[in-house]
Amino acid sequence: MKRIIHCFLLLAAMFFVCCSSEDETKAETPVPAPTPASENTTGKTLVVYYSYTGNCRTIVNTLTSQLTADVVEIQPADKTQRYEANGYAIGTQLLNAIKANPGSASSYPAIDPVSTSLDDYDNIIIVTPLWWSQMAAIMQTYLFQNADAMSGKHVAMIVSSSSSGISGVVADAKRLLPDVEWMGDALHIRDANRSQASSLIADWLSGLDLQRASAQVMNITIGGKTVKATLADNSSAQALYEALQHGPITYDAHDYGDFEKVGDLGQSFPRNDEPITTRPGDIILYQGSSLCIYYDTNSWNFTRIGRIEGMTQDEIKDFVRAGEGNVSITLSLGNATAIHQVSSNAAALKAEGYISIGGMRVASPSRGIFIKDGKKMLIL
Numbered sequence: 001m002k003r004i005i006h007c008f009l010l011l012a013a014m015f016f017v018c019c020s021s022e023d024e025t026k027a028e029t030p031v032p033a034p035t036p037a038s039e040n041t042t043g044k045t046l047v048v049y050y051s052y053t054g055n056c057r058t059i060v061n062t063l064t065s066q067l068t069a070d071v072v073e074i075q076p077a078d079k080t081q082r083y084e085a086n087g088y089a090i091g092t093q094l095l096n097a098i099k100a101n102p103g104s105a106s107s108y109p110a111i112d113p114v115s116t117s118l119d120d121y122d123n124i125i126i127v128t129p130l131w132w133s134q135m136a137a138i139m140q141t142y143l144f145q146n147a148d149a150m151s152g153k154h155v156a157m158i159v160s161s162s163s164s165g166i167s168g169v170v171a172d173a174k175r176l177l178p179d180v181e182w183m184g185d186a187l188h189i190r191d192a193n194r195s196q197a198s199s200l201i202a203d204w205l206s207g208l209d210l211q212r213a214s215a216q217v218m219n220i221t222i223g224g225k226t227v228k229a230t231l232a233d234n235s236s237a238q239a240l241y242e243a244l245q246h247g248p249i250t251y252d253a254h255d256y257g258d259f260e261k262v263g264d265l266g267q268s269f270p271r272n273d274e275p276i277t278t279r280p281g282d283i284i285l286y287q288g289s290s291l292c293i294y295y296d297t298n299s300w301n302f303t304r305i306g307r308i309e310g311m312t313q314d315e316i317k318d319f320v321r322a323g324e325g326n327v328s329i330t331l332s333l334g335n336a337t338a339i340h341q342v343s344s345n346a347a348a349l350k351a352e353g354y355i356s357i358g359g360m361r362v363a364s365p366s367r368g369i370f371i372k373d374g375k376k377m378l379i380l
């Protein structure tokens with residue numbers, strides 16, 4: 001009899017361990033790997049720009065204050081060139097070489113390698129200066145090298161000139177990118193309308209056929225610091241977005257499993273559970289009412305809510321204050337003031353100067369919110 005009772009107790013203990021471990025072992029349960037395809041159509045926008053004297057950089061600053069986008073700056077390999085010297089002789093020389101043989105890679109001036117993969121983006125906005133009524137030679141190199149990768153993408157262009165018309169630049173873009181889908185006419189910003197650049201860009205953006213440009217963004221605030229997160233394209237993220245339209249949601253969160261900061265939102269949202277292996281920066285809805293911000297990897301069946309892009313794992317850990325126990329997290333809508341940037345040129349970001357709220361380095365900012373030496377400042 002004693003043996004039977006022991007067996008019963010053992011079975012009961014095993015049953016209890018099995019049942020109660022569901023919440024505790026979500027890290028260990030094997031699930032199929034997620035299909036990466038769903039991540040390939042995020043409606044993300046990449047801004048690619050070149051700027052010799054700073055006008056296009058300023059345009060990109062304005063653009064990224066109105067649009068969620070990653071940014072890549074194209075840099076010439078030879079940074080000693082002065083394209084305007086001797087009556088713009090070098091600029092002319094570079095353009096003539098391209099004109100003489102536009103199909104040959106050796107006709108184009110060398111640029112620094114760009115590590116950002118175009119595969120990650122649906123929309124690409126080119127911001128380029130005009131040189132002698134053509135596209136600046138440095139930008140032509142990038143487009144020549146990436147024409148295949150841009151094939152089928154949705155592309156738009158902003159051209160900056162002193163005064164000349166941009167039809168030659170548009171023709172260059174069409175020659176270099178024969179297989180892209182143009183989202184609308186190019187925007188021309190010249191010295192005479194430069195002071196209205198912000199409203200010109202806003203009008204232009206509203207008329208662009210940006211693919212899923214409505215990809216919604218929410219702010220996450222922890223310990224006084226706010227970053228932007230792009231919301232996923234599902235009914236769960238949409239429901240959260242709609243809830244946030246009524247006001248911010250603040251909840252307490254704690255570390256779990258050394259891979260996430262999780263907390264109860266105090267309300268339930270629709271579930272779109274699927275097998276997901278998380279990456280740092282992923283925002284996940286667990287059991288319909290808990291929000292997890294991941295700073296490491298975990299595999300489970302749960303709902304994708306969104307993602308914090310452009311931050312390293314350490315930066316995300318630092319942001320969520322991983323390991324520090326309870327933190328208060330506020331989700332909200334509106335303009336975030338996070339640096340949120342992908343750059344081909346990390347050195348440019350580290351250089352001295354101001355960083356815009358879009359994450360751009362600005363030599364001499366005119367107006368707006370900038371970060372200098374780690375401090376946020378408003379320049380009027």
Ligand SMILES: Cc1cc2nc3c(=O)[nH]c(=O)nc-3n(C[C@H](O)[C@H](O)[C@H](O)COP(=O)(O)O)c2cc1C
Binds near residue numbers: 083130
């Ligand atoms: C080599 C070179 C050629 C240029 N040619 C013209 C031109 O033909 N017409 C014009 O209006 N501006 C011309 N510009 C001026 C630039 O298009 C204009 O300043 C633009 O805003 C520069 O952008 P950035 O400051 O981003 O380099 C030229 C500039 C350079 C460096």
